[in-house]
Amino acid sequence: MLDLSKPQRQSTVGIVVLFFKHLRKAGNFVFYFFILKYSTNTSMAFLWTGIAAIAILTLVYSILIHRKFLFYVEEDQFVIDKGLFNREKISVPFERIQSVHIDQNIIQRALKVVGLKVDTAGSGTKEMEIAALPDEYARSIQAFLIEKKNLEVLETEGNTVESGSEGKPKSSGEPLIELSLAEVLTVGVTENHLKTSFALFALVNGYFWQNQDFFSNFFLDYIQEGQEIWVSKWLLILPLLLVALLLISIISSVVLSVLKYYGLQFIVSSKEVQKISGLLKRTEYQIPITKIQSIKYSSNPLRKLFGINTVVIKQASSAASSDKQSLMIPGCKEEQLEAIVKEFFPELTLSSLITFTANPYLKIQMALVFAVLPSIFIGLLGFFEPDFFALSIGWLLIGLPFSIKYASKLHLDVDLEVMRLHKGWLFPKTEVVKYYKLQSVTMRQNVFQKRRNVAHLDFYTASGSMRMSQLDAAVAVELYNYILYKIEDSDESWM
Amino acid sequence: MQSDLKIKFDNPTIEMSSLPQLEVANFQKLEKDYLWLRILFTSIIFLIVACVSLISGITSDLEWWQPLVVVSTIFSLIYLLEWKGFEKKGYAIRQNDVSFKSGLLFFSMTSVPFNRVQHTEVSQNPLARLFDLGEVKVFTAGGASSDITISGLKIDEAHRLKDHITKLSSKYA
Incomplete structure (x- = not known):
């Protein structure tokens, strides 16, 4: 039987898991040995000694860390006692445990152990992670903690939990969504490559400048030689470089999405939703149904061609970093998306939706901010460099239809229990939320909006906020009152 | 899920005009001393x-x-702006929610239903003590921008208001 009253140590093979984990950090030092080796005239033996020394130090460190790592249960708290130089005792009361995850990376898989992670509700969260446990043992700890937590919560909240945890009977284990390898590849190929290449460029650039001395010594000859070619043939080289960057970004997106989303399964049971995914590192992530605050789905032009969406299930979180707390399912086909929305918002019936669009003033505002003003600014630069005049006109011609189209797409659908906010044209984003999940409502109106008689509405949930911009003031007031009434009228618990 | 259905049955279509309206008239002005505090x-x-x-x-x-x-x-x-903006500030306590409005150039009005209040707090800075003023902070789970702070209350009034909100919100806890 599971006995956690005495301090427990993780599996001995945990040393190996920790070793590889620490080795990744130590790898940075290896790079500096390479720099030393090639920038000065030291021998090959020096390099190998350096690498060996780092490896041995890391191993010793890992063994000591492993020795000092203990976990146990003390009264109604789960405790981890760890640290070599900084002794740390992290304890979390059962009731504050948000969820318990099990994952497995390639090393853990080879050693037939799993990692266990405990998420807590509350800001300033400390990392509670056990690196290596036998699978069965980890699952019994997981079950134990969740059971303890549910007991605690029941005690403090009385009967209110029952209605939430009962739900409808549904056979768990049968995934609502499963991604095939082809679908995972599609997700990678249809990534926003402009964004990825930009990030990639920034990363490489940063690394280059950081170690500028090394690189400039190393490549000096090539650079000098290259300069002449560059000046004469830049028209040819530049597009080639861009294509190369794009290719690298496509390949890295595909590789990353296979690593992250391979064999993705999304399972809905009566108490929680669960996502299992990953090629080398199998992660299991679950969110209790009652903690779900809203569901957001988005797409991009490429993905629209394939008819796929990215769905994000947002969870209540006290920290501002809500992205880490949410569950993302990429590559949902239209019918799968519909299935998810139907699963969580059975009340949402298209027939009873009332749609509110933004006042036409939004189009003027968007056109001014994103097309006209930037184009005037670029145009002013034209007095110094005439090329900018053309750029200014180009910006205006492209920016104007884009911003107007964007503004015309914004709308809010309102139902008896649910509302749905739709934003964006090329990159459409839609968020669906039940009224009783809202925390508060704000109406905003600045002096310009007052003259135009329009206002913004902000809706706050425990997982972030949503804004409907530039509603007619009268409509905004009506919606404000209606939605407040819906929150107050509901006796459902928001989590 | 079941109670969802119940609500639907209890509430067929809702006439917008029959809803409780949050009108300007519902709002209480803040203490005049608060303006002097701001000016000081x-x-x-x-x-x-x-x-x-x-x-x-x-x-x-x-x-x-x-x-x-x-x-x-x-x-x-x-x-x-302080002088004119003071007129815009105000709070309203209704049966089911508490609201605060402010802003001359950037008007905003936020309402927090009592069944969403996490906790409440009375605070008083040294300058406000001179005027015997205090403020009530109402926290929700929606993050800092969804919380409201009702400033410019007499300190006794602030405590009374806090107790009132706590009492009404504890029904739901």
Whole structure:
């Protein structure tokens, strides 16, 4: 039987898991040995000694860390006692445990152990992670903690939990969504490559400048030689470089999405939703149904061609970093998306939706901010460099239809229990939320909006906020009152 | 899920006009002393900035009064905004929610239903103590921008208001 009253140590093979984990950090030092080796005239033996020394130090460190790592249960708290130089005792009361995850990376898989992670509700969260446990043992700890937590919560909240945890009977284990390898590849190929290449460029650039001395010594000859070619043939080289960057970004997106989303399964049971995914590192992530605050789905032009969406299930979180707390399912086909929305918002019936669009003033505002003003600014630069005049006109011609189209797409659908906010044209984003999940409502109106008689509405949930911009003031007031009434009228618990 | 259905049955279509409306008339004005508190606070800042600008006026190539004129113009605008903006501030307590509004140039109005209040707090800074004023903070789970702070209350009133909100919100806890 599971006995956690005495301090427990993780599996001995945990040393190996920790070793590889620490080795990744130590790898940075290896790079500096390479720099030393090639920038000065030291021998090959020096390099190998350096690498060996780092490896041995890391191993010793890992063994000591492993020795000092203990976990146990003390009264109604789960405790981890760890640290070599900084002794740390992290304890979390059962009731504050948000969820318990099990994952497995390639090393853990080879050693037939799993990692266990405990998420807590509350800001300033400390990392509670056990690196290596036998699978069965980890699952019994997981079950134990969740059971303890549910007991605690029941005690403090009385009967209110029952209605939430009962739900409808549904056979768990049968995934609502499963991604095939082809679908995972599609997700990678249809990534926003402009964004990825930009990030990639920034990363490489940063690394280059950081170690500028090394690189400039190393490549000096090539650079000098290259300069002449560059000046004469830049028209040819530049597009080639861009294509190369794009290719690298496509390949890295595909590789990353296979690593992250391979064999993705999304399972809905009566108490929680669960996502299992990953090629080398199998992660299991679950969110209790009652903690779900809203569901957001988005797409991009490429993905629209394939008819796929990215769905994000947002969870209540006290920290501002809500992205880490949410569950993302990429590559949902239209019918799968519909299935998810139907699963969580059975009340949402298209027939009873009332749609509110933004006042036409939004189009003027968007056109001014994103097309006209930037184009005037670029145009002013034209007095110094005439090329900018053309750029200014180009910006205006492209920016104007884009911003107007964007503004015309914004709308809010309102139902008896649910509302749905739709934003964006090329990159459409839609968020669906039940009224009783809202925390508060704000109406905003600045002096310009007052003259135009329009206002913004902000809706706050425990997982972030949503804004409907530039509603007619009268409509905004009506919606404000209606939605407040819906929150107050509901006796459902928001989590 | 079941109670969802129940609500639907209890509430067929809702006439927008029959909903409780949050009108301007519902709102209570803040204590006049709060305006004086704000003006005193602004004046302290003004005094400090004026001293700095005077010193920089004397030590630089400019005429000694030039920076002071700029600073005074800016501050007279701030005074005007404080004065006019005070009229816009107000709070409303209804059966099921608490609301606060403010802002002359950037008006905003936030309502927090009692069944979403996490906790409440009364606070008083040293300057407010001079005027016997305090403020009530109402926290929700929606993050800082969804919380409201009702400022400009007499301290006894603030405590009474806090107790009132706590009592009404504890029904749901």
